[in-house]
Amino acid sequence: MTTTGPAPQRKMRAxxxxxxxxxxxxxxTVFTEHGVEASLEEIARRAGVAxxxxxxHFPTRQALLEALLRDRMRTLSNTARDLLDHPSAGEALIIWARAAMxxxxVYRGLATSLMRSIExxxxxLHAACQAVLAAGEQLLNRAQAAGTVRGDATASDLYALINAVAWAGEQTSPAQGERLLSFGIDGMRPATDS
Structure with a gap:
């Protein structure tokens, strides 16, 4: 995973x-091995610092997560913008939802942290979560305009769905998360008269 340097306004000694x-x-490494609630002291110890x-550098766990996820969340937002040109609005939304899941x-427990941070x-993490939510909302609105997603679905619904299936996937398997996401997306389709 690539990481970013410090915030641009902050100059650092070598x-x-x-x-x-x-x-x-x-x-x-530690979050991959133990999840986002892993010991921060263990991270410092492994890095060889006090x-x-x-x-x-990171006054809170959320600050550390934001630094770790900054590039990934920016990429996720950019992917949503790129998918606005996809020929199928419904397929674009599915592609993005899978990428978001x-x-x-990426780290066990991240879904819970992201859901807390959105509000x-x-x-x-709040600003980054809001940016991802806004990017997904554009895809959702496009899919709704195309008639592939029901009109009462909201970006918050989509964000909650993605986080819920990610949480379930980390409890079981990524394949289970993928199945649940497909079921959830199917549930967002407009009802058809039988």
């Missing part, structure tokens, strides 16, 4: 930059 990059690399160094399953304006 040693601080190395610590920052080591912390991100170790966080990615806990205070970790907290000076895979993104959400929590104090979370460092």
């Amino acid at each position: 040693d601080a930059r190395r610590n920052y990059e080591r912390l991100l690399a170790e966080a990615a 806990n205070g160094t970790l907290y000076s 895979v993104h959400t399953m 929590d304006e104090t979370s460092q």
Whole structure:
């Protein structure tokens, strides 16, 4: 997984930059192994820095997650924008929902963190989650205009569905998550008269 450097407004000394990059690399490893609720102290230990160094770069778990996920969430938003040109509005929404589910399953427990962050304006993940939600909403609106998704479905519904199936997939298997996402997307289709 690629990581980004520090926020552009923050200049760092070379040693601080190395610590920052080591912390991100170790966080990615530890979160992959143990989920997003893993010990931050373990991340600092593996990076070879003091806990205070970790907290000076990342004052909260959410700040660390935001730094780790920044590129991935930006890519997910860009993918949604790119899919606005897809010839099938319904297929574009499905492609993006699958990509969002895979993104959400990158670390065990991430779905829960993302769902908390969407409403929590104090979370460092809030802005990134809102950007992803807005990008998905454009695809949803296009699919609704094409008549492939029911009109009462909201972007919040889609976001919750994706996070729910990602959570279920991490409890069982990615294949189960994929099946559940297909069922959920099918449930968003307009009712047909029989």
